Amino acid sequence: MFCPKCGKEYSQAVNFCSQCGTEMHPPIRPSRKLMRSRTDEKIAGVCGGFAEYLEIDVTLVRLIWLAALFLGGWGLIAYIVAWIVMPLEPLPQHASSTVQPSSSTAQPAPNS
Ligand SMILES: [Zn+2]
Numbered sequence: 001m002f003c004p005k006c007g008k009e010y011s012q013a014v015n016f017c018s019q020c021g022t023e024m025h026p027p028i029r030p031s032r033k034l035m036r037s038r039t040d041e042k043i044a045g046v047c048g049g050f051a052e053y054l055e056i057d058v059t060l061v062r063l064i065w066l067a068a069l070f071l072g073g074w075g076l077i078a079y080i081v082a083w084i085v086m087p088l089e090p091l092p093q094h095a096s097s098t099v100q101p102s103s104s105t106a107q108p109a110p111n112s
Pocket residue numbers: 003004005006007008017018019020021022
């Protein structure tokens with residue numbers, strides 16, 4: 001990790017920079033949420049989402065899920081439930097400007 005202020009490199013995690021005293025934060029990891037994957041998507045991205053969340057191979061998730069499917073059928077129900085419950089992963093390419101739908105009723109405030 002690097003000090004954001006002076007750029008001193010630390011091989012291990014420290015709370016404060018010993019050189020300039022800046023508070024150090026651990027490298028920001030993307031918040032892990034259980035979401036349907038867009039990248040690992042076979043049916044609805046549920047298996048891929050679980051694989052990303054649990055940091056395991058998506059194939060393993062699919063194997064477990066398929067095993068559950070054949071071993072009693074609750075795998076299918078669980079899949080459908082997960083499909084409904086799990087939000088879809090946001091698109092990787094972040095839109096720079098939010099497109100606002102033009103509303104007929106909303107009028108721009110007069111700039112005085
Ligand atoms: Zn520093």
